[in-house]
Amino acid sequence: MILSRNDSCWCGSGLKYKTCHFEFDKKIKILKKQGYIVPTKKLIKNKEQIDGIRKSAKINNGLLDLVGEKIKEGMTTEEIDILAYEYTIARGGIPATLNYDGFPKSICTSVNDEVCHGIPSKDVVLKNGDIINVDATTMLNGYYSDASRMFMIGAVIDEAKKIVTIAKECLSKGIEAIKPWGFLGDIGAAIQEYAQSNGYSVVWDFGGHGVGLQMHEDPFVFHIGTKGTGMILVPGMVFTIEPMINEGSHEILVDEDDGWTAFTADGSLSAQWEHTILVTEDGIEIIAK
Numbered sequence: 513m514i515l516s517r518n519d520s521c522w523c524g525s526g527l528k529y530k531t532c533h534f535e536f537d538k539k540i541k542i543l544k545k546q547g548y549i550v551p552t553k554k555l556i557k558n559k560e561q562i563d564g565i566r567k568s569a570k571i572n573n574g575l576l577d578l579v580g581e582k583i584k585e586g587m588t589t590e591e592i593d594i595l596a597y598e599y600t601i602a603r604g605g606i607p608a609t610l611n612y613d614g615f616p617k618s619i620c621t622s623v624n625d626e627v628c629h630g631i632p633s634k635d636v637v638l639k640n641g642d643i644i645n646v647d648a649t650t651m652l653n654g655y656y657s658d659a660s661r662m663f664m665i666g667a668v669i670d671e672a673k674k675i676v677t678i679a680k681e682c683l684s685k686g687i688e689a690i691k692p693w694g695f696l697g698d699i700g701a702a703i704q705e706y707a708q709s710n711g712y713s714v715v716w717d718f719g720g721h722g723v724g725l726q727m728h729e730d731p732f733v734f735h736i737g738t739k740g741t742g743m744i745l746v747p748g749m750v751f752t753i754e755p756m757i758n759e760g761s762h763e764i765l766v767d768e769d770d771g772w773t774a775f776t777a778d779g780s781l782s783a784q785w786e787h788t789i790l791v792t793e794d795g796i797e798i799i800a801k
């Protein structure tokens with residue numbers, strides 16, 4: 513369907529096309545003709561959708577704040593999961609990971625050499641010196657937000673402190689690389705360069721993803737890459753950046769018994785931080801963190 517300038521915009525904003533996405537579409541059309549990869553319309557969020565994602569993120573951020581206050585030596589990862597479930601439900605949200613493709617818990621808890629998707633358990637008791645990633649995704653009124661944080665339990669060795677710090681700095685480098693009308697590949701290139709310059713590897717098998725109307729949307733966000741390549745990043749796109757940084761090899765193994773938990777293949781430590789990012793007209797907004 514071809515819209516006239518005075519028609520309602522395709523994005524659902526309720527504004528006239530000429531004042532909403534008319535110039536945007538002209539720019540996209542030119543870039544596409546030049547051979548660039550451009551996002552489809554379904555990847556562009558309007559104001560109402562972005563507001564919905566922000567409200568979801570308020571719960572998700574509050575949950576991770578609460579985990580930071582409560583997490584301690586002797587706590588089981590099952591107890592963290594119960595905390596997450598009760599906090600989210602009490603605020604009208606739904607833990608999006610619960611029963612997602614059969615995942616049995618409300619959050620992911622990945623300890624030490626676990627890269628991601630660790631399943632909370634009453635048998636996993638946090639010990640002095642552990643590092644743990646807690647990954648939470650919240651759905652509120654049909655809108656999704658996603659973030660994870662690292663936590664250090666008790667007296668943590670220097671090597672563990674360093675990988676937690678470097679992983680967070682890798683996330684920051686990836687975010688700094690985002691420019692409206694820039695390239696998706698710039699994100700992965702910045703993360704890979706920084707991680708490798710500090711002697712760490714980046715997990716290839718998993719990446720960030722679009723988020724907002726579903727838990728996982730396009731585009732896939734690689735944490736390795738080449739500058740000036742990949743999809744054009746445009747205002748209205750919402751996606752996660754969540755680099756998984758390993759102390760040793762980038763290679764991983766997935767637990768054959770539970771089908772979810774990913775470990776470093778060499779038993780080395782791994783760390784990850786994740787934010788949900790909105791691309792704006794003049795930069796970015798960190799929505800979930």
